[in-house]
Amino acid sequence: MQVTFVGAGPGDKELITVKGSKKLAEADIVIYAGSLVNPILLEYTKANVSVHNSAHMTLDEVIEVTKAGVEKGLKVVRLHTGDPSIYGAIKEQMDKLDELGITYEVVPGVSSFLASAAALNKEFTLPSVSQTIIITRQEGRTPVPEREKLSKLATHGTSMCIFLSVHMIEDVMQELLAGGVYTKDTPVAIVQRASWPEQKIFRGTIGTIAKVVQQEGVDRTAMILVGGFLDSDYELSRLYADDFTHMYREAKK
Structure with a gap:
């Protein structure tokens, strides 16, 4: 894939997925949502990576940077906060990439x-x-x-x-x-x-x-x-009840 959308997780550097951190480490260009993504996540990137803060960019500007990178054969990561599928505005970006014939993938994150x-x-x-x-x-x-x-x-x-x-x-x-x-x-x-x-x-x-x-x-x-x-009283789960039988365990009583 030419472009990878990566969920950065909620902020803790260790709450990005292993796959997401690997994609960041391989990236030549990273466009990250600077208003929300913890910049400490950028520590996963290599020394010569080109970093762009999308908080200061329009959709067209994001796509232009992405397109230019792809045309040079570079790996582009679009880094979104949490999981990209929740309030990530990724559909409009993917539609633009579809129009340009640019392939992409999505790496989910911890919301x-x-x-x-x-x-x-x-x-x-x-x-x-x-x-x-x-x-x-x-x-x-x-x-x-x-x-x-x-x-x-x-x-x-x-x-x-x-x-x-x-x-x-x-x-x-x-x-x-x-x-x-x-x-x-x-x-x-x-x-x-x-x-x-x-x-x-x-x-x-x-x-x-x-x-x-x-x-x-x-x-x-x-x-x-x-x-x-x-803050409420609740019933215990039937899954672990000693009088409950399921496919992995017989009831104890």
Whole structure:
């Protein structure tokens, strides 16, 4: 492949995949999302690599650098934060490469919503609490389909991970309450820069978290986690129950 899209992971240098780090080490050109990707990931690259920060580039400029590199027979890596498939805007880049006849591949990465759960030592899918995870964002400059408004998604009362929305925290909490299932006492956690050395965790409820966020000055690079999985009684998994038989183990009693 001439171009590789690589998920950088949430920030911790060791949370990029082995394959992703190898692709970085082989790259002649790296175009990375400088506003989100921890620059420490660039330590995987070789000394003579050409590095471009896409935070200062347009789509056409990104494609032009990519095209020029491919024409010279160079290996190009497009480094995205977390996993490229979640809010990575990679489809528009791949469509441009298709038009140019440039081949590419995608190396997945560890998303920040997973790193946030790890930072909290929590499990999203607790029996009798929630078996579903909703990954979404509050509508801002990027529109959201009407059927995916937070107030509508909130009617399910599932474990929820809300990206790119902490700067609109009051609106987010109002939308969640409008769903009629979550209450002001529903637990909320904010994880800022999950897995980075400067990671911070803030806890509260739908009724209190906005004030916490405002007091702490959290306005970006933070994940909003909502739901009973953060603080709730739950049933034990049947998978390890001693009276449960499955294809690998007979019930003990």
